[in-house]
Amino acid sequence: MVSNRNINVALIGNPNVGKTSVFNQLTGLNQQVGNYPGITVEKKMGFCKLPNNVKANILDLPGTYSLNASSIDENVVIELLLNKNDKLYPDVALVVTDVENLKRNLLLFTQIKDLEIPTILVINMADRMEYKGITLDIPYLEEHLKTKIALISSRKGFGIKELKKLIVTYKTISTEPCLNASSIDPEYFNTLRKTFPNQLLYKLWLVITQDVNFLNLDRNEIRSSFTKSHSDLKRLQQKETIKRYQFINDVLKAGMKIDETVAKDFRSKLDRVLTHKVWGYVIFFLILFVIFQSIFEWSKIPMDFIDSTFASLSTLAAEKLPAGVLTNLISQGIIPGIGGILIFIPQIAFLFMFISILEESGYMSRVVFLMDKIMRKFGLSGKSVVPLISGTACAIPAIMATRNIENWKERLITILVTPFTTCSARLPVYAIIIALVIPDTRVFGILNMQGMTLMLLYLLGFGMAILSAYILNKILKIKGKTYFVVEMPNYKLPLFKNVGINVIEKTKAFIFGAGKIILAISIVLWFLASYGPGEKFNNAEKIVVEKTKDKPLSKTEFENAVASQKLENSYIGLMGKTIEPAISPLGYDWKIGIAIISSFAAREVFVGTLATIYSVGGSDNEVTIKNKMAAEINPTTGEKIFNFASGISLLLFYAFAMQCASTLAITKKETNSWKWPAGQLIFMTGFAYVVALIAYQILK
């Protein structure tokens, strides 16, 4: 059969075997990441040109230890492999294994073979064979495992060409299972076979034991015909696992030889230090400190660059495009909106670069190991460390990173509390308020007050996250089984390519996930600020002329006055005035009210909104904004609006309030429910209000 379509190649394997590297080697940069419909698992697809003009779609499936799924990720694997009608159903499966863990990796291999798909065994990390004293009898293994073997090193780049040649020959690869797993309960399986003669036996078994959507047969139909209790099924699964391992042990006894005298062990030496009672933590916190320092330092220049570029673009648009509403929308709403999103890329990219390096090297598992017990006291998991740290860049990719937490309660709590950590968007708000109300002096000669305040805010964020986790743990009554089983992989030097591609993926997640929402809200906000009901808005110019007829203004002053009048009476201005009575006990006026409302799109919008409100002419000169804000007086009390009390109140409000529509959106997506993001919004913002209120009343 001559087929012009691309063949489907599925990459399957345990985590930490270098599957991603193989994927990257085969596809280069011809890859895209999407989502499987309906669930939050990433779908990684790529394209590869094989010899003989064969083109292949390569699908990188989530890493799994067996076809018995214990998470949504792993479910995806089975669902695809059971559904012949899925357009991604593989023509050939590449089971990627690691030569040092062959025994365990082969479990999955034997299961795939039972699905009668042509399967190639890819043995990766072949470069380490000598180091570990391992020798393999490839022909023997090929014969007994009924497959073709490709010995490769994705790290060193050898064996890939041979692998590609092998893939092309997929039609000649045996689809016979390599062992007879049904012998664990011959009676049961024979009955199954007789009742459903057209279905693959192993497929039936998987449908019965898993929660998969099987399109052709009704699962209940199968389940009801064969009454085996839940624990009986579990016992059978256990027997299946034992049988498979027996088979694998026998094959490897003859097919693989390990010379223990040659084997070197770097891992345990490093582990002894990195998981040490004292040194383990010291090293971890040192690493964290270095990471944060670097991120701050390195991000400054790119951020300034992006800032000034977009400011110029905005001015350029206003000048070059024909005057009108759309131009204004573009130069005042859209361009600053996009700039406001892109400016966080440096910080986010750097943080994910560091996290990716730590994960690739294998160190992250040790961190999880060190932190698990402490985290559990607060209802979190050791695996919550990565999301909590990621939250200091942006909560969106952080929340996505909770997907590997098996226990639902621990995962949920992590998702709910991560937004308390001080994300990058809060920094511009903190920066300007601190500059306004905290004296730039040194305490005890070395500690800078402004710097200290910032650090305190960071600690406050973490502290609040942990505290709420503790409370939520006590309040939420959710049952969940604990399966904490974390593999401690070998240490390895992170591959730049893998880290790079990972960073790009995470950054794109932020840009497109948060970006679209922020942009949409920026457009809406611009309209709310540029249009207003009634006389006071529409006749702004006439009103200003009336007001100042005794003291005529210069051209710029006049323009600013009109803009001010318009803003005050625009939709958003009216919204600000409406909430003013509610926020004045916190020390805020309607102008700050406007800024707070707009911040619900994204916190950093606060600064831009203030700039607009304080009617600074063309360029957004931060010094000038600060001066104007510092000079602003409350008409009723005659005092400064931005004083110490209101400043602290504002800082606390921004530290705790849920002001990020994008975070709410991702929480809704990941928890598949309305009530959690709604709860976050109400609780966090309510709490922020109360704390800010108390702070202001005490300090004023």
Add this chain to the structure above:
Amino acid sequence: MDVQEILAFIALAIAVAFLVRKFLWKKKSKKNCGDDDCGCH
């Protein structure tokens, strides 16, 4: 309303529609992981 205004309001409409879909749309989902494990023993 001139061309610019029309286009601007179209942009607004798209933005609002997008936000409504993101936040208020009841997505048809097969699994509801509200209070418990997503059935993935």
Add this chain to the structure above:
Amino acid sequence: MRTTIHSLKKGEKAIIKDFDIDTVPLKLLEMGCLPGNMVELLQIAPFGDPLYLNINNGSHVAIRVETAREIEVEIIKTNLW
């Protein structure tokens, strides 16, 4: 009191004997934690939990004490000379 993985001291090796299938996750079995296989306690986390094990000579995993307590083992006595 039975001897479980939790009873092991650092560096000790043992053979897995039995476990309660309702509390020990299938995933752990698939990692090689099966009756007859060897398990070695490599590291104990500060505070005593979790435990870092070498299962079936090659599978390096960390599990929590509450799971370790459910797996019965027979300690391999090393002959001192």
